Amino acid sequence: MEFPKLPIANTIRDQVYQLLKEEICNGKYEPGYWLQEKEVAARLRVSRSPVREALRQLTRDGLVRDIPNKGVFVREFSIQDIEDVFDLRIMMESFALLHTSPKLEVPAKERLLEMLRQIEQAHTQGDRKAYITADIQFHHYLIELCGNTFLVKAYGDVYSMIKQFCIYSLIDLQRFDDSMVEHREIVHGIVTGQMEEAERCNRVHLELTKQKLAEVLGARKPSPAVG
Numbered sequence: 001m002e003f004p005k006l007p008i009a010n011t012i013r014d015q016v017y018q019l020l021k022e023e024i025c026n027g028k029y030e031p032g033y034w035l036q037e038k039e040v041a042a043r044l045r046v047s048r049s050p051v052r053e054a055l056r057q058l059t060r061d062g063l064v065r066d067i068p069n070k071g072v073f074v075r076e077f078s079i080q081d082i083e084d085v086f087d088l089r090i091m092m093e094s095f096a097l098l099h100t101s102p103k104l105e106v107p108a109k110e111r112l113l114e115m116l117r118q119i120e121q122a123h124t125q126g127d128r129k130a131y132i133t134a135d136i137q138f139h140h141y142l143i144e145l146c147g148n149t150f151l152v153k154a155y156g157d158v159y160s161m162i163k164q165f166c167i168y169s170l171i172d173l174q175r176f177d178d179s180m181v182e183h184r185e186i187v188h189g190i191v192t193g194q195m196e197e198a199e200r201c202n203r204v205h206l207e208l209t210k211q212k213l214a215e216v217l218g219a220r221k222p223s224p225a226v227g
Contacts, residue, residue, distance in 0.1 A: 012046055017054035019044070024063050024074055027164035031076040035064060062161055077162065079214050085162050086210035092155050093139065093206065094199050096146040102193035108145065109191045115141060116187045123180045128170045136163065138183065142202070145190075169213040179209065 020040070023029060035055060041048045055072045058064045066072050077085075104112075115138045122131035136159070143155045170176045182205040189198030 011050070013050035013053045016040075016044060016046060016050045017057050020054055020058060021061070021063065021160065024058070025160050025163040027167075029074045031074055033074040035072045035074065037072070061157065075161075077165065079218050082162060082165065082213055082217065083210060085158060086206060086213075088158050089139075089155075090203055090206045092151060092158070093142055093202055096143045096148070096151060097190070097195055097199040097202060099146040099148070100142075100190070100195060102195050104145070104190065104193075111141065112138075112187050112190060116183060119183050120180065123176065128167055128176070131170065131176075132167050135166070135179075135183075142186075165213060165217065166209075168216045169209045171216055172212060175208070175212045179205070182208070 020035070029035070037048050037051050037055065040055075041051045044051070055064060055066070059066045059072065063075055064072050065075050115134065118134040119131060119138060122128075122134050140152075140155070140159070143152050170179065182201060185201040186198050186205065189195065189201055
């Protein structure tokens with residue numbers, strides 16, 4: 001049996017927390033999955049104490065639910081939850097774009113164009129997982145451009161809650177193709193200094209993604225309720 005490698009962090013508790021968070025966000029566990037403290041400790045070859053502390057932090061993050069007398073379960077998000085998180089994303093990304101200088105330095109423009117090339121490559125190959133990975137990096141960079149470190153931290157926390165669902169928005173081929181076009185429009189607006197236009201394109205992009213995601217998830221069979 002191959003044991004997972006813990007990420008580098010200051011404490012065992014932090015390592016366990018980072019690994020579990022990454023696994024949840026990458027969809028390793030289905031919504032409603034029971035994260036058993038003893039089982040996780042054995043799998044990671046650590047004591048139960050850091051696992052317990054990590055699960056508490058994940059509960060505070062909103063990624064899991066601690067149900068008294070039952071256990072800790074990966075959070076199940078409702079359609080309303082998804083829509084609310086996307087609305088928050090729109091607020092954050094719009095703020096970031098409208099507070100980014102229209103006169104970006106050359107290295108920043110080059111990085112944006114490289115990210116766009118990665119998105120285009122994944123699209124050409126029809127690789128939705130690679131597309132989502134490149135998309136995540138792109139949208140996080142939009143936040144970083146405005147230079148507000150508190151916003152960057154808050155955005156990361158918000159995005160982590162819905163990361164595992166985003167691939168569902170690309171199930172429809174037309175939406176996959178449209179998303180690619182929308183990314184080109186966003187980048188064009190930024191590199192040409194048209195920040196209001198870039199913000200408008202990005203807002204439309206996120207609204208359409210939210211709508212498709214709600215549509216797809218709404219059509220799926222709900223998982224058994226926990227608690």
